[in-house]
Amino acid sequence: MNDEPLIRWDWIARNWDNGSPFAIKTLLESHVVLAFLPVVFGLLIALPLGVACARWRWLYQPTAGAMNVVYSLPSIVLFSIFLSVTGLSWSTVIIPLTFFTLAVLIPAVVDGLGSVPEHVRQSAVAMGFRPLRRLIQVELPVAVPVVLGGLRVATVSSISLVSVGALIGQGGLGNLFTDGWQRQFYTPIIVGIVLIVLLAVLSDGLLVLAQRLLTPWSRARRRTA
Amino acid sequence: MITFEGVTKRYPDGTVAVDDLSLQAPTGAITVFVGPSGCGKTTSLRMINRMIDATSGRILLDDQDVRAIDPPTLRRGIGYVIQQAGLFPHRKIVDNVATVPYLLGWDKKKARARAMELLELVGLDSRLAGRYPFQLSGGQQQRVGVARALAADPPVLLMDEPFSAVDPIVRASLQEELLHLQSELHKTIVFVTHDIDEAIKLGDTVAVLRVGGHLAQMAGPATLLSEPADDFVREFLGKDRGIRRLSFVPAKGVRLGSTPADLVVDEDTRPLGWRSNGGLLPYGTFDPERDSLRAALDAALLSPNGTAIAVDGDGRVIGVATRDALDAVLAQHATGPDEQAREPDGEAPVTDPRRAES
Numbered sequence: 001m002n003d004e005p006l007i008r009w010d011w012i013a014r015n016w017d018n019g020s021p022f023a024i025k026t027l028l029e030s031h032v033v034l035a036f037l038p039v040v041f042g043l044l045i046a047l048p049l050g051v052a053c054a055r056w057r058w059l060y061q062p063t064a065g066a067m068n069v070v071y072s073l074p075s076i077v078l079f080s081i082f083l084s085v086t087g088l089s090w091s092t093v094i095i096p097l098t099f100f101t102l103a104v105l106i107p108a109v110v111d112g113l114g115s116v117p118e119h120v121r122q123s124a125v126a127m128g129f130r131p132l133r134r135l136i137q138v139e140l141p142v143a144v145p146v147v148l149g150g151l152r153v154a155t156v157s158s159i160s161l162v163s164v165g166a167l168i169g170q171g172g173l174g175n176l177f178t179d180g181w182q183r184q185f186y187t188p189i190i191v192g193i194v195l196i197v198l199l200a201v202l203s204d205g206l207l208v209l210a211q212r213l214l215t216p217w218s219r220a221r222r223r224t225a
Numbered sequence: 226m227i228t229f230e231g232v233t234k235r236y237p238d239g240t241v242a243v244d245d246l247s248l249q250a251p252t253g254a255i256t257v258f259v260g261p262s263g264c265g266k267t268t269s270l271r272m273i274n275r276m277i278d279a280t281s282g283r284i285l286l287d288d289q290d291v292r293a294i295d296p297p298t299l300r301r302g303i304g305y306v307i308q309q310a311g312l313f314p315h316r317k318i319v320d321n322v323a324t325v326p327y328l329l330g331w332d333k334k335k336a337r338a339r340a341m342e343l344l345e346l347v348g349l350d351s352r353l354a355g356r357y358p359f360q361l362s363g364g365q366q367q368r369v370g371v372a373r374a375l376a377a378d379p380p381v382l383l384m385d386e387p388f389s390a391v392d393p394i395v396r397a398s399l400q401e402e403l404l405h406l407q408s409e410l411h412k413t414i415v416f417v418t419h420d421i422d423e424a425i426k427l428g429d430t431v432a433v434l435r436v437g438g439h440l441a442q443m444a445g446p447a448t449l450l451s452e453p454a455d456d457f458v459r460e461f462l463g464k465d466r467g468i469r470r471l472s473f474v475p476a477k478g479v480r481l482g483s484t485p486a487d488l489v490v491d492e493d494t495r496p497l498g499w500r501s502n503g504g505l506l507p508y509g510t511f512d513p514e515r516d517s518l519r520a521a522l523d524a525a526l527l528s529p530n531g532t533a534i535a536v537d538g539d540g541r542v543i544g545v546a547t548r549d550a551l552d553a554v555l556a557q558h559a560t561g562p563d564e565q566a567r568e569p570d571g572e573a574p575v576t577d578p579r580r581a582e583s
Contacts, residue, residue, distance in 0.1 A: 119307050120312070120313060120314065123305065123370075126274060126307065126311075127305065128298070128325065128328050133328075138315075217358070
């Protein structure tokens with residue numbers, strides 16, 4: 001191993017897009033899908049659930065409790081549980097990761113709605129908003145910065161957790177780690193780490209950009225809160 | 226006209242916020258609810274637009290029981306201004322102002338055009354229209370709050386401590402502007418405050434409430450100052466009631482003397498000061514057409530010789546009021562059983578020298 005360089009660039013070139021299911025490009029693509037679908041599903045589920053928890057506070061404690069229990073389970077345990085249900089498919093990774101995402105996003109939605117200043121809510125009521133319109137036009141838009149904060153955490157953690165799925169054969173770039181460890185060959189490991197970090201940084205950057213564009217008013221929070 | 230008929234608000238825990246309140250807020254006038262915290266003034270206000278529903282009794286808007294109207298519909302017809310303005314942080318100023326027109330289904334162009342009119346009406350630069358609330362000062366935000374409340378031209382305006390979160394100078398100018406707006410718009414305004422000075426400055430009628438939601442006294446501000454109903458009202462009104470009451474006596478009745486030789490004026494006959502050996506001494510002026518007797522007395526006290534300078538609307542000297550002349554008017558207006566400045570309850574004073582006071 002002493003003669004072996006830390007990175008074998010020729011290996012990367014040969015394996016980037018060679019048509020095999022373990023080509024780096026293919027793994028990168030599946031990693032993106034496996035990481036982002038749970039975030040999308042999570043957001044779609046967390047919005048109504050979070051709104052319900054904010055509306056009926058008694059729902060929040062049990063929901064948050066259940067989500068925290070799920071969150072505290074090592075991801076591999078959750079993957080194994082779903083392996084027996086959904087088999088060796090993408091669902092086996094996507095479903096547990098959706099739960100992890102929910103554990104972050106439900107509190108984010110609840111906190112986001114809680115961040116709507118009381119005088120803003122009151123004045124919406126006094127102007128004559130009906131509840132649904134108030135939620136859609138006032139409360140949710142004002143909650144966006146907090147929800148996006150949660151979305152950033154959920155996205156980055158989802159990107160990193162996908163790799164664990166490699167242990168059940170569905171891990172996107174995580175497969176590079178298992179491959180590298182098995183062969184005591186560091187190049188795939190380093191490629192995996194670098195790509196995952198790049199993916200996380202890029203996604204987070206895009207979300208920050210989205211936040212800037214969506215909420216040009218969000219610096220207002222300090223002043224009007 | 227807004228009529229409270231035996232209105233009581235009792236919470237499930239037994240707390241009584243408002244107790245058998247009966248009063249009338251006349252059309253086109255400012256009625257102020259004032260009292261210490263816990264007196265039920267805000268609760269009473271919020272029962273008008275059904276943010277809170279009364280436990281018993283009725284509130285009539287003109288002749289209609291508010292309970293008969295669906296709350297959102299009722300509220301769109303009543304302007305509401307809240308303490309911290311309550312602007313929507315995610316909407317530009319113009320869209321904040323257009324909130325109720327949008328709710329009423331106006332098209333966007335018409336609603337925005339109306340919003341721009343209102344921004345001008347409340348004295349805001351049209352360049353602020355495209356900003357977000359956080360880019361405005363507290364006073365500007367409060368003006369936007371008033372503009373928003375007026376957007377759909379509701380006949381009734383509810384104001385819940387609207388000026389209490391801004392500094393005293395801004396507050397004073399917002400109060401002046403409210404009076405100015407009201408002199409043009411003649412809305413039926415119910416204004417809640419804990420500040421008795423604000424109540425006296427703004428109210429055509431002032432309802433003093435005591436803790437537990439009892440009406441202690443309801444009267445015009447001058448009557449309130451001269452004839453507080455009981456110790457609670459007297460104490461709540463605070464010191465200097467006699468002097469403060471003079472704010473409601475026009476200075477018109479003061480006999481003016483001719484301009485003395487030692488008053489130095491410029492070429493436009495605007496006063497410069499009182500001549501003395503060392504130069505010019507300070508002076509005070511009042512406008513007998515617009516100011517109150519209190520302002521005249523104040524002007525006299527600002528001059529070392531005790532003589533107030535009367536000026537016209539352009540600040541040109543038209544005469545002076547000596548201490549004797551002021552004394553004569555003060556004697557006439559000393560509180561007494563047949564005091565002249567009294568206003569019947571619930572009726573707007575005919576002359577209103579407050580407008581010119583600053």
